[in-house]
Amino acid sequence: MKLSQEVPGRIERVTFYDELARRRRGGWLLSLICLLISGGVGLVLSAIVTPLVLAILIVILRVVAIPAAPAAHAGIAAIDAFARGQMAHFDLILESLDKINGLRDIGVLTGPLVQMAPVTVPALFAGALVWLWLRGLFTRVGGQDLLDRMKARPANLQDAEERQLANIVQEIALGAGCPPPRLFVIDAPQINAAALGRSPEDGVVLVTRGLLLGLNRSETEAVVARLVSAICAGDLHVAAAVMAVFQTFAFFLTVLDLPLRRSAWRTLGELGLASVMPGKGAARLGRVAEGLEIAFDSRTIPDMEEVLARVPPQLRGIAKVALIPWIPALLLSLLYKLVLFLWTAIFLGPPMGMLWRNRAFQTDALTVKLAREPDAFARALEKIGAPDLPEGGEAYAYLFMGAPAAARGAAANPRSMTLALAPRSTDRIARVNAMGHGIRRRGRPDLGEFFQHPIRTLALILLLLALAPLIVMLILAICYITALVMTIGLAAGLGIVLWLT
Amino acid sequence: MWIVPGVAALVVVWGVLAFNRLVRLRMQARAAWSQIDVQLCRRHDLIPNLVESVKGYMAHERATLDAVVAARTRAQSAGDDVATRGAAESALGGALSRLMMLIENYPQLKASETVLALQEELASTENRIAFARQHFNDCVMTYNTAIGSIPDMLLAGAAGFQPQTMYEAEGAVRGPVGVKL
Structure with a gap:
């Protein structure tokens, strides 16, 4: 027998709290990174956003200027001068385009393009502001919306299984030193669970009935520990921050789609209403979240066909002619989407995905520190696997412990961007197993080795x-x-701004 | 000339912040201790119910039942000292777990709704005690580490912050286990 070889001394333990404090700080850092990325989204979109911001400013100033305020006129004059200056740079770019005879001459463009850099500043701020706005809105109301949608009910303490679950939540909260989260149950057969809430004080643990029936006590305990760890470590903040980046993205895309589809107007309208009346906006906000996700989809062209289909057949020819002015808008929108997707896929997406995955792995490790049963946790993860989400939870997939694997990597699915961020469950199980008695089975080749x-x-x-x-x-x-597409769009936008002044 | 008062002001600010942090950590540890207390009392409260419901069936196990009741009385009168209280409570835990094992031998008891519910409550309470102890020990460890490390050590010594004792599980492994096969 080789038992004696594995007699450890007293295990050096970083306490749950030290770890928790570190991760809360890390959460703030991540939020900051998300803010910067949103600024980056604004930057990429500056060709659209800057003229938009300037145009809105001018309209506001014009309204103010009616009672003849000199400051407003001065403001308009300043915007006019700014726009004219940028247009002059645009002429420079056009001139240098003439000088290009081959790929080698492309360097000529660098100077004028750099000179246009100030034009990105308003967009940078707009991106950051939209991020702050959306994050605030969705963290305020989002949780209640999800509970309503999934028809979650408070746990019934008369039922033996749910009574046990309530006990487990109390136990884990004691160990974590957090106030016990509220407990909701969904009557759905899938094995899944989610954590919601803004802060440890109003955390919510959401569990399906299927999980209660399918998992034994120690496995349920591990799942609850995972959810409580996520609540206490501020993971929900981070999730909201990451989601808000995508929503900022979608917001600008929706603005871009305004001339093309009616649902863009509806979504932005409801977003406005939800911000003005946050009190009873839970259901509305859910619709906004779905509406924003449509922007990632390429449904704009079908929308135009829909318009044509409604026109009586004898007028269809005229309608097609009437739609011609929309073609530039359509082209511009498509070009921007192309540029945006290039940027997300190469510069913005991977770092964010990496941060988010690491966060998930760290929370798994924290769970083991709290409940101290890595084997039960690994078994629970295996049982959860990649289930379908309970009905109504589709827009909030990132909050759940298990997300459907089928959606991952499917470009056709508008939600694939958020789901692609989640770590694969085989990787998670492998890592958790390595903390317990299991041998680490590698989900993918290990770089360290x-x-x-x-x-x-x-x-x-x-x-x-x-x-x-x-x-x-x-x-x-x-x-x-990017720079070229931006400049073309910018020239058009600034032209409109100059016309307004 | 600004350097000396500047440094002095910085030291004072650090002193205030560090002192407040140590006080907060000490309070956390005390709150954690009272959590253990709450859970131990919960266990005490559950015992009469349990004994009452199983007594009819377990006439032959008089000794075990009496041991549980006696251990409960001792634990209730153990006072506030961490070590004595810990010893009395773990004796009670041992007596209870013997009782629970005996219950397994009585099919009528295992089928009873009341006993099942009580068993779940007791199991949960045992877990809560364990988790509360883990929480307390974590708090104490954080606190002890803080008052033992530079530079907080200097302040802790001057302001009279004493290291606290952890709540050790009685009968826990205190060295390599000898395995005889």
Whole structure:
């Protein structure tokens, strides 16, 4: 027997609280990063957002200027001068475009493009502000909306299973030193659970009936520990921050879609109403969340066909002619979506996905620190697997412990962007198993082990070095495409602004 | 010339912040201790009910039942000292777990709704005690680490912050286990 080899001394334990405090600080840092990324979204969209912001400012100033306030006139004059200055830079870019005879001459553009940089500043701020606004709105009302939608009910203490669950929640909250979260049950057969709430004080644990019946006591305990850890460590803040980045993104896309589809008007209208009357806006906010997600979809063209289909057949020819002025708007919208997706896929998405996945893994580790049963936790994760979401939870997939795997990577699904951020459940189980008695089965090749072989490392470095010029070229190309698309859109936008002044 | 008063002001600000932090940590540990107390009392309150419901069936186990009741009385009068209280409570825990094992031998008891509910409550209470102890020990560890590390050590010594005792589980492993096969 080899039992004696595994007699550990007193286990050095970083307390749950030290870990918790560190992760709360980390949460703030992540929120800040999300804010910056939202600013980045604004930056990419500055060609649209800057003229929009300026136009709104002018309209406001015009209204103020009716009682002849000199300051308002001065403001309009300043915006006019700013727009004219940027237009002059645009002329410079057009001139330098004439000088280009081949790919090699593309450097000529750099100077004028850099000179146009100030034009991105209003958009940068607008992106950050929209992020703050959406995050605030959705954290205030989002949880209640989800509870309403899924027809969740408070736990029934007369029922033996739910009584046990209530006991478990109390136990775990004691261990975590948090106030016990409120407990809701959904009568659905799927095995799934979610945590909601703004702060540890008003945390909510949401569990399906299927989970109660399918998991034993220690597994349920691990799941509850995961949810309570997420609530206490401020993961919900981080989730809201990450979601708000996507919603900021979708918000601007929706604004872009305004000339093309009616649902964009409806979504923005409801968003406005929900912000003005946050008190009873839970259901409305849910509709807003869904409406914003449509923006990620390419449903704009079907919408136009729908318009045509409603026109009586004999008038259809005339309607097609009448729609011609919309074609530039359509093209612009498509071009922007292309640029945006390039940027998300290459610069914004991967770092955010990495941060979010790491956060999930850390919370799993924290769960093991709290409930101290890695094996039960791994079993619970395995049983949860990748279930369908209970009805009504589709817009809030990121709050659930298990999300449907089918949606992942499916470009057709508008929600794939948020779901793609979630770690694969096999990876999570592998990591949790490594903390218990199981052997770590790797979900994917482990980089740490890979780099232990010097020859492989050397080969990889050489390969990367060889590929480096190519990668740099690719990034530069994307930057140039963005800059050009932006300048064209900007010229049009600034033209409108000048016309308004 | 501004350097000396500046540094002095910084030291004072640090002193106030560090002192408040230590006070907060000490209060946390005390609150955690009272949580354990609440859970232990909850267990005391459950015992008469349990004994009452199983007494009729378990006439032959008089000794075990009496042991549980006696251990409960001792634990209730153990006072506030962490070590004595801990010993009395873990004796009660041992007596209870023997009783629970005996209940497993009585099919009529295992089928009874009341006994099942009581069993769940007791199991939950045991868990709560364990978690409350973990919470208390975590708090004490954070506090002890804080008053033992530089620079808070200097302040803690001057302001009379004493290290606190952890709540050790009685009968826990205190060294390598000898396995005889």
